Amino acid sequence: MKALVDAMRDPGSIATLDADGWTGLIAAARAEQMIGSLAFRLEGQALPIAVARMCEEARASSAEWRRTALWEAEMAHRALCPLGIPVVLMKGTAYVAAGLDAGVGRSIGDLDVMIPRAALGNAEGALIAAGWEWVKPDPYDDAYYRDHMHELPPLIHRERDRMIDVHHTILPLTARQTPDAAAMIAQSVTLGDGLRVFCPEDMILHSVAHLFADGDLAGGLRNLWDQDRLLRQFGAVDGFGERLAARAALHGLSRHLARALRQTHALYGTPVHAGPLHLSDRLYLRRLTARDRWGRETRPFTRLLFYIRSHWLRMPPLMLMRHLWTKWRKGGIRLPGTDGGEAR
Amino acid sequence: MAAILYAADPPEARRRVSLDALDAIHHRPSGQTHLVCEPIPQILEALAAGPADAAGIVARLAIAHEFDPADAATIIAARLAELEAIGLLWRV
Amino acid sequence: MRHAFAVRIGPVGFRIGSAWAGPVEHLRTLYAGYPTPDDGVADFTVRLEAERPWRRWIRPSVAIRGDFTLPDAAPLPLAQGLLAAEMGMNLQMALGQRRYLILHASAVERDGRALLMTGHSGAGKSTLAALLGERGWRFMGDEFALLDPATGQLHAFPRMISLKNEAIATMAADVDSRRFGPLLKGTPKGDIRHLRPNDAALAAMDRPARPALILFPRFGFESAERPMAPSEVFVRLTQASTNYVALGEPGFAALTGLVKSVPSIAIDYPDTARAVAQVERLWATLAS
Numbered sequence: 001m002k003a004l005v006d007a008m009r010d011p012g013s014i015a016t017l018d019a020d021g022w023t024g025l026i027a028a029a030r031a032e033q034m035i036g037s038l039a040f041r042l043e044g045q046a047l048p049i050a051v052a053r054m055c056e057e058a059r060a061s062s063a064e065w066r067r068t069a070l071w072e073a074e075m076a077h078r079a080l081c082p083l084g085i086p087v088v089l090m091k092g093t094a095y096v097a098a099g100l101d102a103g104v105g106r107s108i109g110d111l112d113v114m115i116p117r118a119a120l121g122n123a124e125g126a127l128i129a130a131g132w133e134w135v136k137p138d139p140y141d142d143a144y145y146r147d148h149m150h151e152l153p154p155l156i157h158r159e160r161d162r163m164i165d166v167h168h169t170i171l172p173l174t175a176r177q178t179p180d181a182a183a184m185i186a187q188s189v190t191l192g193d194g195l196r197v198f199c200p201e202d203m204i205l206h207s208v209a210h211l212f213a214d215g216d217l218a219g220g221l222r223n224l225w226d227q228d229r230l231l232r233q234f235g236a237v238d239g240f241g242e243r244l245a246a247r248a249a250l251h252g253l254s255r256h257l258a259r260a261l262r263q264t265h266a267l268y269g270t271p272v273h274a275g276p277l278h279l280s281d282r283l284y285l286r287r288l289t290a291r292d293r294w295g296r297e298t299r300p301f302t303r304l305l306f307y308i309r310s311h312w313l314r315m316p317p318l319m320l321m322r323h324l325w326t327k328w329r330k331g332g333i334r335l336p337g338t339d340g341g342e343a344r
Numbered sequence: 345m346a347a348i349l350y351a352a353d354p355p356e357a358r359r360r361v362s363l364d365a366l367d368a369i370h371h372r373p374s375g376q377t378h379l380v381c382e383p384i385p386q387i388l389e390a391l392a393a394g395p396a397d398a399a400g401i402v403a404r405l406a407i408a409h410e411f412d413p414a415d416a417a418t419i420i421a422a423r424l425a426e427l428e429a430i431g432l433l434w435r436v
Numbered sequence: 437m438r439h440a441f442a443v444r445i446g447p448v449g450f451r452i453g454s455a456w457a458g459p460v461e462h463l464r465t466l467y468a469g470y471p472t473p474d475d476g477v478a479d480f481t482v483r484l485e486a487e488r489p490w491r492r493w494i495r496p497s498v499a500i501r502g503d504f505t506l507p508d509a510a511p512l513p514l515a516q517g518l519l520a521a522e523m524g525m526n527l528q529m530a531l532g533q534r535r536y537l538i539l540h541a542s543a544v545e546r547d548g549r550a551l552l553m554t555g556h557s558g559a560g561k562s563t564l565a566a567l568l569g570e571r572g573w574r575f576m577g578d579e580f581a582l583l584d585p586a587t588g589q590l591h592a593f594p595r596m597i598s599l600k601n602e603a604i605a606t607m608a609a610d611v612d613s614r615r616f617g618p619l620l621k622g623t624p625k626g627d628i629r630h631l632r633p634n635d636a637a638l639a640a641m642d643r644p645a646r647p648a649l650i651l652f653p654r655f656g657f658e659s660a661e662r663p664m665a666p667s668e669v670f671v672r673l674t675q676a677s678t679n680y681v682a683l684g685e686p687g688f689a690a691l692t693g694l695v696k697s698v699p700s701i702a703i704d705y706p707d708t709a710r711a712v713a714q715v716e717r718l719w720a721t722l723a724s
Binding site: 018019020022023026027030031048049050051053054057058060061063064067294295296 | 437449451453473474475476477478479481483485501502503504532534535682683684686
Binding site: 359361363364365366368370372375377379 | 685
């Protein structure tokens with residue numbers, strides 16, 4: 001969806017949009033969960049009244065997302081603080097809690113936190129005592145999480161109906177990269193109220209790892225927008241690029257960081273030293289922008305490729321076969337990109 | 345057993361509208377609405393002077409309100425636990 | 437998408453795309469004379485899609501998608517495409533509306549003052565509003581009433597009236613048959629037939645009204661009336677709102693303001709004729 005990338009990169013580009021162009025831009029921004037960020041990005045631009053109204057509503061909505069996210073963090077903090085363990089906020093909640101540009105207008109879903117692996121059992125007990133409950137009692141999924149994943153099975157709060165994902169590292173234990181979780185917690189910084197966030201380098205590297213080493217690139221435009229904002233804000237300090245590269249090497253994420261830099265630079269013009277685009281980058285960019293002006297997903301084959309790839313990255317092949325087999329037998333699997341529609 | 349000390353957000357963190365026998369309270373940090381009856385608004389107000397335990401709150405309430413102090417501490421302690429569960433109070 | 441239609445209902449613009457011509461043709465007929473979205477930019481997009489590419493032709497079934505989508509919403513057969521469009525629009529309002537506090541209520545207006553009717557499904561709020569709309573009241577909406585937190589005014593949302601089962605015959609006795617859409621038999625909600633609001637309702641669509649009375653009707657009981665306490669009404673209306681929580685403090689202020697300033701009455705009624713008489717009497721008491 002080129003119009004969305006253009007508007008985020010250069011808000012002045014909206015001057016050429018007609019009514020259909022605007023409708024398409026808004027549908028795409030909603031589909032990519034970027035409507036709040038777009039609304040803030042367009043502040044101060046001359047907009048049609050109907051669009052200005054929608055932007056105002058989107059900004060008000062994101063203020064409520066922010067409030068809810070910070071409240072969930074506070075509730076988790078109150079439940080976990082008697083344990084005396086470090087609780088590191090991750091992703092969107094971390095951005096808004098730390099007051100970073102990446103948090104401006106960001107939509108935030110579940111609460112993601114990281115704690116030391118040794119504290120998982122106690123944390124689980126404390127959260128359950130404070131009203132969180134298991135989402136699914138399925139024994140296969142449960143064993144799968146505990147044996148292979150980088151987080152506890154998701155918990156949901158019975159009153160507030162909000163999810164918490166408790167991580168002890170940033171990638172599944174079966175993934176081929178093994179970032180140094182202990183170093184991430186050790187270097188995390190306090191926000192002053194007992195909660196913590198990753199240090200700037202790790203914050204970027206977590207977003208990079210999540211996008212390129214873990215996911216199927218769904219929501220990638222927004223993740224790269226996060227990275228663009230983080231790189232611009234933290235990169236203003238001398239020597240940040242070098243420290244970031246060194247930290248990536250420590251976590252085994254150098255290749256992923258290099259790709260992220262090339263992609264953010266290509267999409268959003270992020271001022272970083274990125275090499276020339278690789279052939280595979282073009283495939284990534286095709287996948288990232290696979291959405292039409294009705295907000296529909298397009299390019300089903302590219303999407304399918306990335307879905308298989310995301311499982312390949314997380315799990316060794318034999319285990320992948322077993323996982324897909326179990327999922328398939330239970331009828332739980334449905335590949336994305338098979339919901340029809342052609343680019344128009 | 346040591347008494348539990350509770351703290352609450354300052355009054356400006358809440359918007360309170362009296363409907364009838366019940367008050368509606370909008371709690372700004374959480375965005376949640378609570379419908380409450382006496383003595384909940386009074387407890388929250390009493391905590392504006394700083395953290396207190398159940399006995400301390402009873403003492404503060406006794407200044408402005410008339411009630412039988414005999415079992416007030418038990419009642420207040422129960423309300424405090426409920427308010428903690430919904431996040432309007434926390435332990436310090 | 438292959439077929440597209442845009443319309444403004446009250447203050448809200450919609451764009452509906454469809455993989456088939458049928459649903460869009462019906463929409464064009466029923467919504468003839470409605471305005472288009474402000475500035476040509478729709479607030480919400482609805483997509484009526486084939487569930488799988490081949491399902492556009494083979495046993496066609498309509499998946500309801502859009503800016504806001506329920507992942508487990510069941511598709512409808514193509515013959516009920518019009519209902520799918522309506523459900524898609526309702527879904528966008530329920531999940532995406534942020535300018536107004538949405539009350540799941542019907543509304544009519546007289547002398548610039550609005551009467552709200554809300555209640556459980558089957559309580560008759562839709563039929564009552566449609567009937568009053570033909571008997572000297574201005575019809576504002578049968579499903580959603582839009583409360584503006586900035587002004588406390590109620591905005592009309594006069595979409596097609598969705599008549600169900602017995603209500604179809606009740607209205608057919610009062611109304612020109614050309615205002616009816618096709619009869620949709622055997623939908624998940626029984627038989628449904630859409631009724632176009634009358635010209636007066638359309639002409640006044642952009643005129644808000646001040647809420648003056650809230651009724652909680654209940655069909656199938658002997659006539660009775662019971663005044664309701666503001667706190668009870670507040671709870672009922674938070675449950676009848678799809679976006680109360682999402683609006684945050686402005687929603688709280690709007691709703692507490694409404695229940696404190698407007699009287700609310702629960703009314704039981706045995707049939708629509710007596711319900712209309714009850715409403716007229718309560719309204720007259722209010723004015724005196």
